[in-house]
Amino acid sequence: MKIAVGGIMHESNSFSVRPTTLESFRESSLLEGEAIRAVWGPAHHEVGGFLAGAQTHGFEAVPTLMAWATPSGMVQKRALDALTGRWIDLLAGGRGLDGLLLALHGAMVLEGHEDGDAEILRRLRRSLGRDFPIVCTLDFHANVSEDMVALSNALVIYRTNPHTDQRERGLQAAELIARLVRGEIRPRQALAKPPMIFPILHQNTSKPPLIGVMDEARAREKDSRILVANVAIGFPYADVPELGPAAVVVTQGDAELAQREADRLSEALWALRDRLGTNLPDAAGAVRLALESDRRPVVLVEMGDNIGGGSPGDSTFILAELLRQKAEHAVVVLYDPEAVQTCLRAGVRQEVEIRVGGKTDRLHGEPVMVRGRVHCLHEGRYEETEVRHGGKRFNDQGVTAVVECPGQNLVALTSLREPPFSLQQLVSLGIAPERQHVLVVKAAIAYRAAYEPIAGRIIEVDTPGATTPNPARLDYCRIRRPMFPLDAIREA
Ligand SMILES: [Zn+2]
Known part of the structure; x- marks a missing residue:
């Protein structure tokens, strides 16, 4: 079994005046082939987990392209065109490959305010085909969209902030893809998003109010029908419709169960809204x-x-x-x-x-x-x-x-x-x-x-x-409304 490994990762701040160019990726980290193994292999990063997972789960990892740039403004279209174009060439339509382990951030905004991560997935899918197995990791700050869910077989999202479980998530994704390619699992995933911005100050996963929801997600995985119960907290500085926290649940072949569980976790996030005030000294x-x-x-x-x-x-x-x-x-x-x-x-x-x-x-x-x-x-x-x-x-x-x-x-x-x-x-x-x-x-x-x-x-x-x-100080134009805490939201 041969599994391609790669990623294009960027967290884009719509309020930054500094665009993210191809040069920004070159300056931070842009690698192909075996060079990826040398740099990311020993790192506490999901790509390190993908590569280590090959041995544990019995496949050959084929490093392809890995691009990462320091968070900044929106990614220029021509930068993404160059990166995905080169990557698709390297993947050669998936010939000789059984699947792809993909590292995305989940809060990439493309010039023109588009969902960058979904666009990467769309381009890869177009080239690799609808049935090609893709397991994708996302940062805890991902603004997860319906497209990301529809275009991947399974999403695996970090559970910690500060992010200290990245390698572990990479290993988990490696196990999933190996089981998927062997036909042992048939993942079905669903998304639910509460209408809220989760302020950055309260995004610490080891402290209240968030710790309870993270524990609940972990507990859901004790149910053998649930493969992954993800929570993403969202990146508040991306002015896009998909902004905000999300629950993404991946089940063993049961789409309805996935939706029900995602809705439940989404409601648990929503229930925290009165505990998210921000009152700090200047x-x-x-x-x-x-x-x-x-x-x-x-x-x-x-x-x-x-x-x-x-x-x-x-x-x-x-x-x-x-x-x-x-x-x-x-x-x-x-x-x-x-x-x-x-x-x-x-x-x-x-x-x-x-x-x-x-x-x-x-x-x-x-x-x-x-x-x-x-x-x-x-x-x-x-x-x-x-x-x-x-x-x-x-x-x-x-x-x-x-x-x-x-x-x-x-x-x-x-x-x-x-x-x-x-x-x-x-x-x-x-x-x-x-x-x-x-x-x-x-x-x-x-x-x-x-x-x-x-x-x-x-x-x-x-x-x-x-x-x-304080999200109220940002000039949002493209997020969905109404949105807590900017608007009053009447309970259903
Ligand atoms: Zn993050």
Whole structure:
């Protein structure tokens, strides 16, 4: 049995001004054939799970194409055309192959606001045929659509946020496809979606209110007729009709049971709606709390500039407050390739005076003047061997400069947008995170896998931006209405 392995993964923020191009995928990760095995094989990622599953479940895995790009704005059509075109060539109409293990994100938005993941599935189906077995994994942030369900044989969705079960889900998908190809199972799946946006702040799967629904989904799988009981929480920053949480249940040949169970889980999500308020301090209040705290390090979570949710990574609201309130031993990482060049020209130990951040758009604050000394320059690559959100082992934040400012505050300037999913991001720069007073992370929930073990205190901060924690501040045009919490919804 030969199973093709591959994926095209992107989480697209409709409110970001930065389009996702073919170059964005090349810059992050775009691989073919055996190179996929080398990079993703040892990673805590679903593709690593697919490859490991081959041995466990008795098939030969054939790596084809794997593309991944850091979350940002909508994906350009010509980028997706190039990726799917090349992939379809590599798959050669499925000749000599028995099935496909496919890694998608589930919140890709195509230029023109289309459902990118469904479009990938549609193109693959057209080439491989209606009966070709496809088992597809999705991120917990997927905005699952009816098309994704109709175009795949089975969907397997992460169960954790921070995402620490990605490899496990890959293994589960590998088992399903092996059983499907052998004719042992005949999966039927159904989707149900409550009319709600699930605010990012409450998307932690190990805490209330979400933990109960996740436990319930797991419990449903004790029923031998149910192959997979999935819950996806949805990505609130994609302005598309399929935005929002979903339940997708895959059964052994019983479409009605699948629908009934999906409806039940969807109702359980809907029942949480009164517990989803968002009341957080602003930057000034949060910095004040941090400086008063003796539980260190204090992690300040800059929610409006969540890089893993597609924000630019150069918001200055918290940096400006830290300087204004005379913080000491604070670390801020900012995406600013221009400022990195200034530091490179100046050289290590030299004085610099640079305006940093606030350069991508007008949503994320003004550039801030920073005066200090170039503390170090680094080529930007680092490795993470622990289980961390996103499952990436080999990481690259681009050429990076650390500027030390008065009060031993450190501003790390990166040339690539890098979400804070690994402490190695700082350690590789010679920064000991546990010895700082304040660490600023541009994130929402995902950073927790890395930072929670060392944090003295975590303060979530309501900053403006493309990933504002409050959905009411976003200018949605294409989502379905009515939608909680934007509209009043009358009970049936
Ligand atoms: Zn995610």
